[in-house]
Amino acid sequence: MSAASEPLDSELAASAVAGDERAFSSLMHRHKDGLYRFIRRYTGDAEEAYDLLQESFTAAWSALKRYDRTRSFPTWLRRIALNKCRDWSRRRAVRRWLTRNEGLDSWTGQNLAADEPSPETNVSDQEQLSRLDRAIANLPAGLKEPLILTALEGLSQDDAGRLLGLSAKAVEVRIYRARKALSSALSLGDA
Numbered sequence: 001m002s003a004a005s006e007p008l009d010s011e012l013a014a015s016a017v018a019g020d021e022r023a024f025s026s027l028m029h030r031h032k033d034g035l036y037r038f039i040r041r042y043t044g045d046a047e048e049a050y051d052l053l054q055e056s057f058t059a060a061w062s063a064l065k066r067y068d069r070t071r072s073f074p075t076w077l078r079r080i081a082l083n084k085c086r087d088w089s090r091r092r093a094v095r096r097w098l099t100r101n102e103g104l105d106s107w108t109g110q111n112l113a114a115d116e117p118s119p120e121t122n123v124s125d126q127e128q129l130s131r132l133d134r135a136i137a138n139l140p141a142g143l144k145e146p147l148i149l150t151a152l153e154g155l156s157q158d159d160a161g162r163l164l165g166l167s168a169k170a171v172e173v174r175i176y177r178a179r180k181a182l183s184s185a186l187s188l189g190d191a
Contacts, residue, residue: 009073017064024064028057031074034153035081041148042085044137052088056081078153079163082145089141135185143178146171 007015007023009030015023035056040049059080067076136144149160150171157168157175164171 010069013064013067013069013073016061017067024061027073031077032057034074035077038078038148038153039081039085041133041136041152042082042144043088044133048088052081052084056084059084075159075163078149082163086141131186132182135182138185139178139181143174143181146174147178147182150175 007026009027012023012027012030016027032053036049036053039052039056040046043049043052056077060077063080067073136147139147145164146157146160146166149155149163150157155163157171160166161168161171166174
């Protein structure tokens with residue numbers, strides 16, 4: 001099937017609402033990689049991201065009747081995932097407070113092998129990626145969300161603002177503050 005004959009997200013959503021589970025499966029398949037990356041960047045934890053991805057798709061299935069087919073399906077789906085990530089952050093904060101465990105779960109990072117670098121380079125790159133992931137995960141939600149949506153997900157500041165309920169200028173300011181906080185955390189080795 002060529003890309004031109006692929007059904008639009010809105011058409012698949014309408015079919016899914018009408019009871020076609022394969023249509024929703026097609027939507028999940030189409031958007032799972034991008035949504036996983038978004039959640040993974042938010043949490044800094046590959047396993048948690050997978051669980052939250054499943055929760056996001058379950059919530060999307062439940063809310064599909066309320067999806068406005070004139071709007072972007074990926075943006076609608078990201079909004080659901082963002083809410084799941086925020087819930088996860090709140091639960092995690094409560095667990096840390098209850099257990100007095102302030103450390104982050106360890107994450108070893110992804111193997112980013114390209115052109116077979118030396119094992120020492122791989123270890124160094126993984127350590128740097130892990131530090132960056134932890135630093136992003138440690139940012140307050142108000143800074144983390146605009147940064148992930150624009151710098152990592154490629155949304156414009158206007159689109160990120162609409163998703164977050166902020167002005168484009170507020171998104172710009174928060175991105176600036178997030179980058180400054182990341183720079184500080186990475187230079188001090190806090191991540």
